[in-house]
Amino acid sequence: MARFAAATALASSLAYVLPAGDAWAQAQAPQKPQERMVVDARELVYDNKNNAVSAVGDVQILYQGRTIEADKVTYDRASKRVIATGNARITESNGTVITGDRFNLTDDFRDGFIDSLRVVNPDKTRFTAPRAERTDGETFVFEKGIYTACEPCKEHPERPPLWQVRSARIIHKKSEQTIYYEDSRLEFAGIPLAYIPYMSGPDSTVKRKTGFLSPTFLNTGPLGYGVGLPYFINLAPNYDVTLTPTYLTRQGLLGQVEWRHRLENGSYNIRAAGIFQQEQEAFLAPPYGAGDNKFRGSLETSGKFFINPRWSFGWDVAMSTDRWFWKNYRIKSESISSTTFLQESISTAYLNGQSSTAWFDLRGYYFQSLSSTDWQKQQPVVLPVLDYDKRVHKPSFLGGEIEFTANVTHLTREAAAFKELPTQSTYLISTPYGSLYDGCAIYQKSTCLVRGIAGSVARATAEVSWRRNFIDPLGQMWTPYASVRADIFSVSPSTTGYANANVSSIADTSDEAFGRVMPAVGLMYRYPFVAKTSFGTHIIEPVAQVVARPNETNSLRVANEDSQSLVFDDTNLFEWNGKFSGFDRVEGGSRANVGALYTGRFGSEAYANILVGQSYQLSGRNSYAQGDLVNTGLNSGLDTDKSDYVARAQLSPMKGLFFSGAARFDASTMEAQRIDAAASYSTGKFSSSISYGRYEPQPALGIPRRREGLGLNGSLEVAQYWRVRAGVLFDLDKYKYDREVWRNTYEAAVLNPAIAVPAYPKTGPLQTASLNFGLNYHDECTVFDVSYTQSYADRALSGTNNKDTRTVMFRLELRTLGEISYSQNLGQSTAGDGVSSSSSR
Known part of the structure; x- marks a missing residue:
């Protein structure tokens, strides 16, 4: 039908x-x-x-x-x-x-x-x-x-x-x-x-x-076996609380709670954790651990709210009873900033405003050190830090762009922070209160670097600058530049009874205010030449820049807090405001920066980019040759009239393959002073990368030895949904010590000058710093991952038993059902963990 x-x-x-x-x-x-x-x-x-x-x-x-x-x-x-x-x-x-x-x-x-x-x-x-x-x-x-x-x-x-x-x-x-x-x-x-x-x-x-929610499992020596079972309470559509009791066989019940609340104009959360330890002896006694604490815990909160579309305020604050708590109890904290060697918890609160042409930021910082070798009294409290930037495009009376910049910074610390200028053969045993071989017990410019003075330091900076681009009939680009900057400093040293009590003489100040004014005029020239050939398009562009300024003043009186890092490379070769990273230091004298840039395009995917340049001190005093309290500028490649050469190269000959490198070469010998190089290749099934870094000694900055490392990483899809990965980092220049052989004799020599300091045995120039490998399965319903990581301890560091850290981690996620994760430390932890050697396994 x-x-x-x-x-x-x-x-x-x-x-x-x-x-x-x-x-x-x-x-x-x-x-x-x-x-x-x-x-x-x-x-x-x-x-x-x-x-x-x-x-x-x-x-x-x-x-x-x-x-x-x-x-x-x-x-x-x-x-x-x-x-x-x-x-x-x-x-x-x-x-x-x-x-x-x-x-x-x-x-x-x-x-x-x-x-x-x-x-x-x-x-x-x-x-x-x-x-x-x-x-x-x-x-x-x-x-x-x-x-x-x-x-x-x-x-x-x-x-x-x-x-x-x-x-x-x-x-x-x-x-x-x-x-x-x-x-x-x-x-x-x-x-x-x-x-x-x-x-x-x-x-x-x-x-x-x-x-x-899904349970979590862990096993470490000082904690024992542990299982945590989070319970989520949906109190309302816009706020909730999660309770996570974790039972640890050695330490008892660890409690964690998180409150989250979303409002119309923002959200915030509060996280707390705490435990009454059952086996305090599993952790080292102070100052290397928190073994004498019965109760240990932490409190964290973060939030962000919008006042209107342009203005917002927020905070990210973290506190803990001791510096080892988060790491000992495997608690993730968003406030922790860490690298291989440094770790700290950063608390901040801020007010921020921005528009298409302006930026305003007001905030404060508190730093809690999480390393056994740091002393909390040397950490600064920074309040306030104010940054303001405003740009005016095409002002009617000048054309081009006018920029207004302002910064106000105030910080205090209880005790001065020093660093000895070590030599290649210096032996150091660090403690939270300084070094037993501390050549800075009394400040001397020839042997000490001052990372920060005790007391309070304040600075206010205001700068106005103008620049404009002109293109002549030949295609040459001319950019004139002019600026004027004013700084006011106030230094109030503290003469506390801590180490280096003669701090008042360090900055050559005594409750005084002083200032400086730095005008500048400059011109930049660029002339791109374009050529098209059968195998691509080529652009060769010579670049020259001249900036004239008077000499920098008061460099030795300035307590350099925000300009201690100086790396001269291709990224700051043509910076109008100089190469210093912050506001405390400013480039002085007349300087010329010159270079040549090449860009090539080959077909639809291949390209190359190369830059070579150099900087010249034309007249006046070279700011980079005038070391301040931390010798910033010395050994930088800029501390001579003719700077080192800097170069950058990027090359991609085909899709998925990429080479990059940056280097600094001595102007006289052409020996490499700094090398950063990397190569990577990636397809759908295979990816790999290699990175290499080499940095020559900088004795004036307290770095007496060359630093060199090589990293290898790769992953391979061995079957559908299955991928293996591995990575290794080699320390090519750090000499490691066999601590079990010479530690006792060495520490005895520290306490008794009559005992000869033993020679340290080198284990070779090629040392493994860390390695990792893992197996991963990932499809539409399942994620499975198992990994092993090992960090090799530096036997030269002090403390108690310094052992390699080995960790196995496992994670299984079944979509819609939940996730199970487990981690276990193998062997002993490092001394920086605050863990007793008798409790590690």
Whole structure:
């Protein structure tokens, strides 16, 4: 029979044989669009004897947002049941697709039984069961149900998915947005691996729901075995709290709590952790650990709020009872900034405003040292730090761009921070209170660097600058520049009883204020030459810059706090304001910077970029040859009239392959003073990189030895979804000490001058600093990762037993079910952890 074209005509035919009270009969009556039933099929079969009507052939029924499709749909008037057979399929309004061999439903499709059920939710999760029942329109009960978030194998759909949960019963209650699993087992590739008598979890519609989160596991020597079970409490749509009790076999119960709150104009959170330690002896005694503390804990909070679209304020504050707490108890803190050798917790609060042409930032800092070799009294409290920058484009009276810059900084510290100028053979044993061989017990310029003076230091800086670009008819670009800068300093040294009490003489100041003014005029010249050849486009551009200034004044009186880092390279060769990193120092005298830039494009993907340049002191006093309290500028390559050469090169000959390098070469000998080089190659299945760094000694800065390192990293897709990775870092120039051999004799020599200091044995110029390798599996439903990392301790460092750190980490994430992670330290921890050697393993 020909297919009925009009669904309304079919509905009328059905209404002819159905009572007016039946849902199908009501399809003909005027109703809201979402309440109307629309039926489409190839033919209708009327069975007056059994009081039934059937739609046969490509049946499609639309009702209340649901769509039913089947080969045949029969309505039994007596039982008011709808029976769908043959490729039966229901599509819910939310996109959930339910298929089965046979549906037996009520006439409104809300309740009923389904044989050989298969459910695919919008988030690609799946349920299957030989039989299921839906009641109240919202509760699904899957008998002998199976749940998974994995897609079936396209080549072999009969194979079990990577993982699935097989249960005696799975109950999905939509009103509670919860799925309950009874008498379940977790299977991987069809093999049972874990039995779970009962569990529950949110369904795919849930964004936030009260309940337990995935557990975490750990094992370390001083803590023992530990398991943490977070419990999330959804108090309201915009605030919640998470409680995480963690039981540790050696230390007892560690409590953690996190509060999160989102408001209309921002959000904030508060995190706290604490424990009453059971085995304090697992940690070192002060000053190397917190073994004498019964209670240890931390408090953190961060937030950000918008006053209006341009202005915001916020904070990120962290406090702890001791510097080792976060690391000892494996607590992640967003405030911690760390490198291989340095670690500190940074607390800050700020007010920020910005527009398309202006920037304002006001903030304060507190630094908590997390290293055993640092002394907290030497850490500064910086409050306030104000930065303001405003640019005016094309002012009518000058053209070009005018920029206003301001900075105000004030800081205080209790004790002066010193660093001895060591030599190649210097032996040091560091403590939190200085070095036992501390040549700075009394300050002398020839032997001491002053990282910061005790007392308070304040500086206010204001600068206005102007520049404009001109392009002449030949294509040459001329950029004149002019600026004037003023600084006011106030230094109030403290003569406390800590080491180096003669601090008042260091900066040659005594509760005084002084200032400086630095005007500057300059000109930059650029002339790009463009050439097109058969193998690419080439641009060669000579660049020259001249800046004239008077001599820098008061460099020895300035307590240099923010300009201690100076690396002369291609990135700051043409900086108008000089090469110093902050405001405390300023470039003086007349200087010329010259260089040449080459850029090449070859085909659609290959390119090259090369820069070579040099800087010249033309007249006046060279600021980089005038060492301040930390000798900034010396050994920088800028401390001679003709600077070292700097160069940069970038090359990509093909897609995925990239080379880069930067170097500084001695102007007289052309020996490399600084080298940074890297190469990387990446495809879809393979990626690798190699990096190399080499920095020559800088004795005036307290670095007597060359630093050199080589890093290798790579990853390879060994099969679909599987990837292996590995990395190693070689320290090519650090001499390591066999501490077990000479430590006792050496420390005895420190305490008794009559004992000769032992020679240290070198273990060779090529040492492994760290290595790591791991295995990763990642598909649409599963993430599995296992890794091993090892950091090799520097045997030359002092403290107690300094051992290599070895850690194994494991993580398994099953989409929608949760994540399990586990980490364990192998062997002993480093002395910087504050861990007793007897507790490590």
